[in-house]
Amino acid sequence: MGCPIEDDEGEELILAYGARTLAPEQQIELEQHLETCESCREKAEAQRAVWSALDEWVPTVVSPNFDERLFRRIASEEQSAWWQRLFSVNWSWRPAVPVAMACAAVIAAFLLKSPALRTEPQSEAQPKLQIEQVEHALDDMDMLKQLGVESALDKAHPSEKI
C-alpha cells in the first residue's frame, strides 16, 4: 500500500480509521503502513485522540425542572410582542445548533462502533423504554415545531398574530 496521504482518499481512510469504521483488512493494511510512515501515524493518532475524547464525553444532565422552566419561558415569550419574540427565539436557539450537531456525531459514532446493538434481539424492557423515549421526543419536536412555525409566520406576516 502506498502512502494514503498522497492520494485523495487518504484523509477519508484515516478518518475512518479513527472512527474504527474501516473494514478489517483495510485496517490491517493501514496499521502496517502506520508502522513505517510517521506522517500518517501522526494523523491517525490525532484522529484516535478526537474519538477517545468523544468516548469520554458525558452529556450534562438536564436539570429536573427543565421542562417547567422551558414552558414558563415559552408562555412569557408568547405574551411579549412579536418582534421581541422573534429576536429572542432566534437568538436563544442559535447556540443549540452546534450542540445538536455534536450530539448527532456522538450518536453516529456510537451506532457505527456498536453494530451488535442493532442486530441483537431486544430484551423485554427495551421496547417500552423506546416507546417512551419516542413519545418524549415527539412531544419535544412538536413544541419546537410550534416555535418554528410561529417565528416563520411572524417573519412572513408581522402584523398577523396567531
Ligand SMILES: [Zn+2]
Ligand atoms: Zn503514509
